[in-house]
Amino acid sequence: MTTVRARGKAQAKRPSAKHPHDDAPDTTAEFQVLADLPDGPEKEALRQQVVQAWIPMAERLARQFRNRGESLEDLEQVAALGLVKAVIRYDPARGTAFESFAVPTVVGEVKRHFRDHMWGLHVPRRVQELRNRVRTAHRELSHSLDGRGPDVQEIAEHTGLTEQEVRVGLEALDSYTPLSLDAELPGSEDGYALLDTLGDQDAGYDLVIDREALKPKLSKLPERERQILYMRFFCDMTQSCIAEQLGISQMHVSRLISRTCASLCDQVMADAN
Missing domain, CATH: 1.10.10.10 (Winged helix-like DNA-binding domain superfamily/Winged helix DNA-binding domain)
Structure with missing residues (x-):
């Protein structure tokens, strides 16, 4: 066992091989050592070293979710949490490259953050999923329909959803961030707000x-x-x-x-x- 650990540590000190992604280092040797090490300070230190090596990849994935109402710093923290979970759960014996395992784990963590913390209204998970599928389909179809927006039937055919499910997803598009009662209504020229349309108690x-x-x-x-x-x-x-x-x-x-x-x-x- 000592020989295996020593060999693993020696391999970990050798320069990492170049990966197609600049932010995806070769940590194969480190993961082999982690698999053999018992729980303790030595394993935790090596695990932190691996996390630090892959942090640039997590930050790259976090940047894909910019401009959605959450600060980039918070997104990077959530992505880093997903990376830590990926490093802890990864098993090199399964033969899967770490990047293939880590990317969906990190992206899933960021998506869960949006689902659980960023919705202004409580919306069932099923409705959230419909919203995401409808929004993605709407964006994809808009590029191929001469600039016009797709109708319900076209979105249903593209996604495989029923027209009723598409309508539910469309209604949920405006549920992500609630409209302020003080917000000026579209087309209003005199500051007429949503609050002005609400009646008082009679x-x-x-x-x-x-x-x-x-x-x-x-x-x-x-x-x-x-x-x-x-x-x-x-x-x-x-x-x-x-x-x-x-x-x-x-x-x-x-x-x-x-x-x-x-x-x-x-x-x-x-x-x-």
Whole structure:
């Protein structure tokens, strides 16, 4: 075992072979040593060395996702995390080149970051996948349709999706980043924003509820109390006019109105509770 480790370390010190990609070094020897080393500080140090060697590739992959609402620095950090996972999980005994294993791992980590952290609205994963497929198809077809955008049927034929799935994906295109309520609406010349199109709470609904709650209570009032309330609140008569018409004092009218309204309020609140 000591001989194998020593040979591996010696190989790791030799210059790396030139790879078609400048950011893809030859770390075959290092991975062979990692496969033989037990867990411990020596293995962790060599693993960090391999990660550092492949960091340029991870950064190159991260740059492919620029201009999508996330800073390049954050994308590079996510890609580096994916690279670390690839280095830990890679098994050279399977015969697959590390780059072939690492690229989908790093790209998948970046895509998961967008899926889990960058959506302004909660959208099911299936809808997110439809959105991505529809967006990609729309971009590809736009280059071959004389500049016009593809319709639903053309996108469905290109992707193999149903037309209903394409419509769901199209609707989700605008769900990635929600529109600010203060954003000026397209075509508006006077700063008219989405917030201006929203209605306020209508107090009339509360008035309807109050009236419906009072109806059965009013019907049980004595005739004189019902008449006084009708004259005061529906005919908008003053207490003096009511007193004169009924032949009683204004003070008596005032006491009757106050007592009746308080009683009705107590009854409605009791029913509500």
